[in-house]
Amino acid sequence: MANLIRVIGVGPGNPEYMTPMARNLVECADILIGGERLLEVYRKSGKELYIIRNNLMDMVEFIRNRRDDCQIAVLASGDPSFYGILEYLKRYFRTTELQVVPGLSSIQLACAALCISWHDAAFYSVHGRDMEGLVELVRDNAKVIVLTDPKKTPAVIAAELVSQGVSERKVYVCENLSYNNEQIREFSLDSVPRDAGSSGCVVVIMNE
Ligand SMILES: C[S@@+](CC[C@H](N)C(=O)[O-])C[C@H]1O[C@@H](n2cnc3c(N)ncnc32)[C@H](O)[C@@H]1O
Numbered sequence: 630m631a632n633l634i635r636v637i638g639v640g641p642g643n644p645e646y647m648t649p650m651a652r653n654l655v656e657c658a659d660i661l662i663g664g665e666r667l668l669e670v671y672r673k674s675g676k677e678l679y680i681i682r683n684n685l686m687d688m689v690e691f692i693r694n695r696r697d698d699c700q701i702a703v704l705a706s707g708d709p710s711f712y713g714i715l716e717y718l719k720r721y722f723r724t725t726e727l728q729v730v731p732g733l734s735s736i737q738l739a740c741a742a743l744c745i746s747w748h749d750a751a752f753y754s755v756h757g758r759d760m761e762g763l764v765e766l767v768r769d770n771a772k773v774i775v776l777t778d779p780k781k782t783p784a785v786i787a788a789e790l791v792s793q794g795v796s797e798r799k800v801y802v803c804e805n806l807s808y809n810n811e812q813i814r815e816f817s818l819d820s821v822p823r824d825a826g827s828s829g830c831v832v833v834i835m836n837e
Pocket residue numbers: 641642705706707708709710711712713733734735736756775776777778803804805806807808828829830831
């Protein structure tokens with residue numbers, strides 16, 4: 630029988646936030662698949678590394694070809710089930726072929742840093758997606774948490790909200806969570822600097 634494909638959440642970046650379960654399963658794997666940032670620390674591990682770039686279909690073929698002989702771990706930032714690689718893998722593999730190992734999501738860390746709950750938040754991601762529906766979501770919810778990307782930065786999101794008549798919200802830009810250069814900043818909707826969170830961050834938009 631083919632080995633299970635492990636889909637492992639490695640947390641927001643700093644290895645200290647990785648769970649012991651995730652750490653052990655990564656240790657057991659022969660092949661690690663993931664983005665360059667996540668695989669960087671395993672460069673000298675002796676494991677075979679497969680870097681995800683714009684090659685997701687090739688990655689699926691690679692997994693199909695190698696999983697009979699090797700233990701494969703697909704590393705996901707944060708939690709794989711939160712805007713992560715899980716949905717993509719489920720298009721090509723049955724759920725019985727996958728073992729999902731949860732990780733600490735960037736949104737959990739952002740909420741912890743801001744000392745707020747996330748059970749009452751609405752979630753959205755503009756990471757590689759458009760902003761359709763975001764304005765309505767912010768109008769309808771007192772707390773909206775958004776994953777950004779380098780194109781749809783906090784300033785771009787704020788400008789879109791302002792242009793659609795949304796006002797009186799605070800914007801918290803949470804960057805580099807868990808790293809030494811972690812930064813949490815608070816802005817009004819009309820004062821988000823262009824360079825804030827420009828490489829991807831968590832944005833929390835709340836009623837003032
Ligand atoms: C593809 S999504 C994956 C989210 C991930 N599954 C999670 O649970 O955090 C990537 C986005 O998550 C956010 N993100 C991930 N790690 C982060 C960190 N350490 N600091 C701030 N934002 C982070 C950014 O918005 C980034 O563009």
